[in-house]
Amino acid sequence: MRHVYNDIGKRIRLKKILRDDKALIFAFDHGVEHGPKDFPEDRIDPRKIISIAIDSGVDAIMTTLGIASLTYDIWGGKIPMIIKLTGKTSLRPEKERLLQSVFGYVREAVAIGADAVAATVYWGSEYEDVMLDRWFSIRLTAERYGLPALQLAYPRGSAIKNMYDPEVVRYGVRAAVESGADLIKTYYTGSEESFRRVVETAAGVPILMSGGATREDPVDFLRDVKSVMRAGANGAVVGRNIFQHKDPGNMIKALLKIIHEDKEVDEVAHLVE
Ligand code: FBP
Secondary structure, three states, X not given: OOOOHHHHHHHHHHHHHOOOOOEEEEEXXXXXXXXXXXXXXXXXXXXXXXXXXXXHOOOEEEEXXXXXXXXXXXXXXXXXXXXXXXXXXXXXXXXXXXXXXXXOOHHHHHHHOOOEEEEEEEEOOOOHHHHHHHHHHHHHHHHHOOOOEEEEEEEOOOOOOOOOOHHHHHHHHHHHHHOOOOEEEEOOOOOHHHHHHHHHHOOOOOEEEEOOOOOOOHHHHHHHHHHHHHOOXXXXXXXXXXXXXXXXXXXXXXXXXXXXXXOOHHHHHHHOO
16 A cells, blocks of 8 residues: 555654664753753763763654754764754743743754654643644644654643642543654653553553653662553653763663563663662
8 A cells, every 4th residue: 555655754754763662762852941950060062972872772862953953963864863842941930831832843853854853742731722732733744744743741730739640641641642642751650550551541652751850779760661661661761860870871771671672670770770
């Protein structure tokens, strides 16, 4: 059967990211989301950490247009690039942090050689309406160019008491599915059982765990990732637990072994301790 061109393009790009239906994606948009305080002193230069991520074998990188352009000679032709097209700073008044603004355009992501685009929707936020408008505009244009759209489906807002509550996470994931996301990144719900229900709620749309704040004990982070993989997830999108680790390359290697080789935590813990 012959598919239309953009459908073929999307399938090919998704396969590049999820080569065996699984992926470890390195998230690196924290300079805008949280500010430079997130970066250890010796890792303020994006070229260093992006080089380590690629040399250690991550499956894709998710970052901003600005960082992608500063590092194009490192990632270009080697690894799929996912451009995040929404953002907010933590300099904003707290209430306004519930809104993700436009942070680039699909045509710029296409121009720079991206394989996918990403956008955050804070489901339940006071600004849900605005973010949905942005999401559908990004998704529609991305689809036209054959680019998959990853949604960071984060339940967040004054009405949400606990954004990690499994029922709340499931709601966000289901809403992401119904808004046409090709890949969904969401919070870990704290147990394999509860995350299995999250995966089921996605009805076959690939689910990736969001890394979150750096765990005090890095082995605990490996356990979280192992548990989402057991629950049927497709991998993880990880930032701080990689670039704030004393040895980001070994953290990446340990995560890759769990995600792609189904290794047990005990078998790879020595890499991160
Ligand atoms: P982490 O693994 O560091 O949590 O990165 C994932 C991510 O979604 C980033 O893409 C983004 O910058 C950050 O988390 C959002 O953080 P917050 O939840 O504090 O808004």
